[in-house]
Amino acid sequence: MERTPYDANSRSSSHRALILVPALTVFVLAVLWITILLRLHVEKAAVMHDTRVAARTLADALETHTLKTIHDVDEIALLVKYGYESSPQTFDLTRYQRYGLISADTALQVTLAGADGRVIASTIPFSGAVDLSDRAHFRIHRQRADAGLFISQPVIGRISKQWSVQATRRINRADGSFGGVVIVSEDPAYLTDGFYNSAALGDHGMIAVLSGRGFMLSRRAGDAPSKTGDVMPTSYMTFRKTGVDDFADPLDHVERIVASRQLDRYGLTVVAGLSVDEALDDYFRMRRVYVTMATVISVLLAGLSAWITSLIGKLLKGKDALRRLSQTDRLTGLPNRGQIMDLLDEAVAAPGSAGKVAAIFIDLDNFKDLNDTFGHQCGDEILVTVAARLRGTVEARAIAGRLGGDEFLLVIRAEGAHGVAEQIVGDVLAALAMPLGGRLAVGVVTASLGTSVLEAGDTSRELIRKADLAMYQAKARGQSCRSQTKSDGAIAA
Template sequence: MDRTTYATNSIRSSRHALVLVPALTVLVLGILWVTILLRLQVEKSAVMRDTRVAARTLADALETHTLKTVHDVDEIALLVKYGYERTPQSFDLAAYRAYGLITADTALQVTIAGADGRVIASTLPFSGMVDLKDREHFRVHLSPADIGLFISQPVIGRISGQWSVQATRRIDRPDGRFGGVVIVSEDPAYLTDGFYNNAALGQRGMIAVISGRGFMLSRRAGNSPSRSGEALPSNYVPLGKTVLADFSDPIDHVDRVVASRHLEKYGLTVVAGLSVDEALDDYFRMRRVYVTMAATITVMLAALSAWITALIVKLLNGKEELRRLSQTDRLTDLPNRGNIVELLDEAIAAPGAVGRVAVIFVDLDSFKELNDTYGHQCGDEVLVLVAARLRATVKQRGAVGRLGGDEFLIVLKADAITGVVEQMVTELTAALKVPLNSHWGVERVGASFGLAILQAGEDSSELIRKADFAMYEAKNRDLAYRLELDTDRIFAR
C-alpha cells in the first residue's frame, strides 16, 4: 500500500544518507592528500630549481679555476719559449726556476725538446737520451701552422714517471723553421682535486674536465680519487657544450643535475654535477613527515567515519525496529490494528477510491471455546497459523492485519472490486479448510467473513463498521454466501 511504500522509501533514504558520512570522509581525505601532494611537488620543484642554480654556479667557478690553471701553464710555456728562441745557445732553464720565473704550484716539470725530439733541458734531473718525437704533443707542432697551446691526453711522463697532462708550445728558429717544443707537465688531478669541496658538491657530487678530442683529462666524484686519461663515455659527449641537464652518470650510475661550460679557446669542457638524491635529502625527510602525518590522519578519520557510520546504522536499525514493533502485531507478525487502519485510510484517500476499495472482516468461529478447551497457547498457535494462511492467500493483492483477538481485516483495492472480493473469499475459505497441522491436534477452524465496499462519503471507521456488522449477520444467520446489492454488503461464512 502507499503508506508502506512511503515508509520503505523513507528507510531507504535514511540508509542512502549513510553514504554521506564516508563520502564526506573521502572528500576530506582527498583534499588532504591532494594538498599534501601538491605541496610536496612544489617543494620538490623548488629544490630542483635551486640545485640547477647551484650546478650552474659551480660550473662557472670550475670554469674560472680551469682557465686560471691553464693560463698559468701557458704563461710558463710562453716565457720559456720566448727566452729559448732569443738565446738558444745560452738559455738556462735552471736559472729561470731559481729566479722564480717558473712558479706554477702544480707543474710537475718543464722540459725543452729539440727539433729532433730529444730532451735538451728539464727542471727534473734525467740521464741518457730521452726521445719524445713519437709523442703526440711533440708531433702536433711539426706543422708550420701555429696551433698555440696544445693540451695532450694524460700520459705517463718519460722523465717524471707520473701521469701528467702535457701542455706544449712550438719553438721557432729565427728563419721560422721548427726548432723544438716547450713542454709543461701538469698533474691532471689538480684540475679536479684542487677544486672539489664537499661542502659545495656534497658526498656524491662530480666535477670533470673533458677534452673535445674524446678523452677525460680529469674526473672526481665524492671522496674517490680523481681519474684521468679514460676514453670519454658516450653519455658525456653531449656535455661537450654549455648545457644544463639531468644526467645519469654511466661511470658510477648516480643521477645528477649537471652544468657544463665549453672553453672554446683550449678545446676543453668543464662539468659540475650535484647528486639528485643528496639535493632531495631534506625533501625526502619532509615527505616522510608529511606522508606519515597524512596516513595517521587518514586512519583516524577512516576509523571515526566507520564508527559514526556504524552508530548511525545501529540507530537506524533501532528506529526501524521500533517502527516495525509499533506497527506490527507481535504474535502474528501482521500489521496491527493501528497500522491496518492507516493503510485503509491511505487507500480511501487515493483518487478514485469510491467503488474500488473494499474490506473483508474475518472472525474465527468458536475461538473462545477452543481457548477454553485447549488453553491460550493453543489459541495463539491457531492465530499464527491462520494469519499465515491469510497472508499467503492475499499475497500482494492487498493487506492483511490483525484487529485484535480472533479478528482480522483484509484491505483490497481493484477496479472490478466485487469480483475480486468474491474470488478472495472463495480462496480464503478454501485455504482455511486445509488442515492446520497444529501441535494441539486442532486441524481446522471455521471463520465468518463480513465484506463492505467503499461508498461516497464513507471513512475507514464506517467501512470497518459495515464489514463488522455484515460479519455478525452472516454468523447469526448462518449464511453460506450472499451479496446484497441494495446495501452493497457481502455476507459469507
C-alpha cells in the same frame, strides 16, 4: 509480517546511514592522501630544481677555474716562448724559475725541445738525451704553424716520470720556420683537486674535465683521488653540449644531475654533477614523516569509522525493532491498526488511485461468545490461526492488518481492484472454512466480509466506512457472508 513500502523506505534510509560514515571516511582519507602526495610532488620538484641550479652554478665555477688554470699555463708558455725566440743563444730557463716567473703551484714542469725533438732545457734536472719527437704535442706544432696552445692527452712525463698534461706552444725561428716547442706540464689532478669542495659537491658529487678527442684529463668523485688518463665512457660524449641532464654514471653507478660547459677554444668540456639521492636526502626524511603521519591518521580514522558504523548499526537495529513493535500487532504479527491505516492513506493519496484501491473489512462471527465459552487463550489462538490463513491467502495481492479485537482489514493496490478483491474474498472464505484443527475446541470459525472500491473523491475514511457498512450488511444476513458497496453506496446481498 508482509514487507510494506514503508519498510523498504526505512531499510533504504538505514542502509544510507550505514554507508554515510564509511563513505565520509574514505573521502577524508582520499583528500588527506591526495594532499600529502601533491605536497610531496611539489617538494620533490623544488628540490630537483634547486639541485639543477646548484649543478649549473658549480659547472660555471669549474669552467672559470679551468680557464684560469689554462690561462696561467699559457702565460708561462708564452713568456718562455717569446724569451727564447728573442735570444735563443743566451736564454736561461733557470733564471725564469729563480725570479719566480714559473710558479710550482701552477706548472709542474717547463721544458724546451728543439726542432729535432730533443730536450734543450727543463726546470727539472735530467741527464742524457731525451727525445720528444714522437709526442703528439710535438708533432702537431711541427706540422702546423697555427696550432696555438695545444693541450695533450695525459701522459707519463719522460723527465718527471709523473702523469701530466702537456700544454705546448710552437717556437719559431727568425725566418718563421719551426724551431721547437715550449712544453708546460701540469698535474691533471690539479684541474679537479684544486676545485673540489665537499661542502658544495657532497659525498657523492663529481667533477671532470674532458677532452673533445675522447679522453678524460681529470675526474674526481667524492673522497676518491682524482683519476686521469682513463678512456672516456661513450655516455660521457653527451656532455659535449652545454646543458643539465639526469645521468646514471657508468663508472660508479651513481645517479646524478649533471651540468656541463664547453670550452671551445681549447676543445674541452667541464662537468659538475650532484648525487640525486644525496640531494633528496632531506626530502626522503620528510616523506617518511608525512607517510607515517598519514598512515597513523588513516588507521585511527578507519578504526573510528568502524566503531561509529558499528554503533550506528546497533542503533538502527534497535530503531527498526522499535518501529516494528510500534507497527505490528504483537499477537498476530500483522500490521496493527495504525500501520494498516497509514498504508491505506498512502494508497488512496497516490495519483490516479480511483478504481485501483480496495478495502476488505473482515469481522469474525460470534467471536465474543467463543471467548466467553472457551476462554481468552482459545480466542487468542483462533486470532493467530486466522491471521496466518489471511497472510497465506492474500500473499502479494494485498496487505493484511488487524484493526483490533476480531476485526481485520485487507488493503489492495492493483489494476482492476474490484476483480482482485472479489477473488481474494472467495479465497479468504475458502481458507476460513477449513477446520482449525490442533488443540482448539472450535472446529470452524466463520467471518463476515465487506468490500469497498475507491471512487473518485473518496478518502481513506470514506473507503473504510463503506467497507464497514458492507460487512455489517453481510453479518445481518448470516455467517460467512460477504457484501460489496456499489458505486451509489447501496449494499448488495
